[in-house]
Amino acid sequence: MEWQAWGKALREVLELERGPVAVTYTDHPPQGARQDKCRVCGALGQAAAGITIDLTAKNSACPGGSLYLGLAGQEPERARALREFLVEGEKLFSCPAAIHRAGAMAKVKPPLGLAEHVILAPLEQAELCPDLAVIACNPWQAARLVNLAHYETGLPMECDPTGSLCRAVITYPLVTGQVNVSFGDVTARRMEHIPEHELFVSLPYQHLRSVMASLHRSSAGTAPTHLPAALRRLMQEE
Secondary structure (H helix, E strand, O other), rough: HHHHHHHHHHHHHOOOOOOOEEEEEEEOOOOOOOOEEHHHHHHHHHOOOOOEEEEEOOOEEOOHHHHHHHOOOOOOOHHHHHHHHHHHHOOHHHOHHHHHHHHHHOOOOOOOOOEEHHHHHEOOOOOOOOOEEEEOOHHHHHHHHHHHHHHHOOOOOOOOOOOOOHHHHHHHHHHOOOOEOOOOOOOHHHHHOOOOOEEEEEEHHHHHHHHHOOOOOOOOOOOOOOHHHHHHHHHHHO
8 A cells, every 4th residue: 555655754754743644535434443522633633643533424523524524514503503603612703704705705615425434544554545645744844745746747736724624634625636734723723732833734645646756856855956067157156
């Protein structure tokens, strides 16, 4: 399983504190995956620490996370409770209209009906091919990952760091197929005790494969830099 070797290589080359997490949508979960009741942001942390989590509509403890991952729609009474929480509890939105705009104008919608299980596993141990990899890292490591993902194609990235952590690190890259960079929402960071220096880079599988192909070819990976003679002469002249 090539992605397991990729997880080890990324952790070693980038010197990651926590391992990359594989996220896979499936109707056939692997044996041994834990089904403890937890939030998506908590499941990401557990997977980065080496535990495989099987999230479903039944054990996902956050209504917003269940919605964004596409595990469950939102009933009117739950929608009202979530609005009150976002405005009066978390205080991350000023009013219900702001919440509506965030959903109505978002580039992506929750992938409802995609699969019954979302598996979050250490990439180095993942039994199932990941739909995307989520990498918790510091700014220097994120800069290297973004450059590695940009190395082969040179195509500009269309990132969206807004909204909840689960939306930014899973939903957006999953639906768009785009690399995303997220800081995670402030509530998730507080609840899960995410270190201040840590942010998240999400790589859909095709971009993960490109990053690995570039890992030893780019100076963002392990390739040594080289200053061509012509450029050296030009710099000396200037």
